[in-house]
Amino acid sequence: MLTWPDRPTCHDHDGHAAQFGQPSWRPPRPRRGREDPYAATYRTCSYCGSINPEDLIAAASQHALTLEMADWKYGWPHKYYVNGVPNPAAGQEYHSYTYGQREHLARYAAPGFEAEPYDNGIGRQGWRVVSRVDAAPATMTAKWYNAHLCDLDGDAFTTVADLIAALGGVRFDLDGSRLRYHVLAG
Structure with a gap:
């Protein structure tokens, strides 16, 4: 049985994030009227908008997701776009x-x-x-910020890190509380 965090902790020492209060997992966002083609089925970080790691794993176990790496504007693979998340508003x-x-x-x-x-x-x-x-389209895109790997430990960390390695081409591990990575060949 995997243990998931009650709240995001990776932003706790970020002064900018602290301005907005303690981060939490926001509930799934419903469709916001006719101009919105999407209704999220997953929780997100109240600070950065990342999909909750438990919800990422649940979606990956049920659907053919792909991970598309964002640019390395911070000098490391900080974010993936999670494509193929089912859209409950599909067809509306x-x-x-x-x-x-x-x-x-x-x-x-x-x-x-x-x-x-x-x-x-x-x-x-x-x-x-x-x-x-x-x-409305059948699927939607979520964001996954790799900093949220620091919220995890034990089997939960391994499960999410294995998913990222398989779909995103980067292997992450923890050295104490420091997140390390290497790009996989191929």
Whole structure:
């Protein structure tokens, strides 16, 4: 039986993260209206947005996920994009909008739609029009930040590290509390 962390701890000594309070695992995010094609089925770190490691393993055990390494802008393989996560909103209608001046929006309108006023909730008002109506995709992408390996120990660490090695091409291990990695050949 694997033991998973109650909360993310890898950000505890990060001064920037501390400004936002102690990180926690946010519950899955529901779809946010017709302009949102996704509804998450996984928990995320309240600071960085990483998928919860337990939810990553659960999704990988049930679905054909792929890991796509992000750039190395911090000098190490800090993040992966987790592709192939099932989208519970799959097939549901969603709207794409074009924003601008009311008199210019008619040319962008999808059939049957007209410009409407909107308020972005932080004091900006304007006009928008539904420019496309689509069906939500079957899958979505999550983010995995490798710093969250430091939240894990024992078999949970090994399980997630093995998944990253198999799908992401990088082997991680812990040297005390320090995360080490090497890129796998091939």
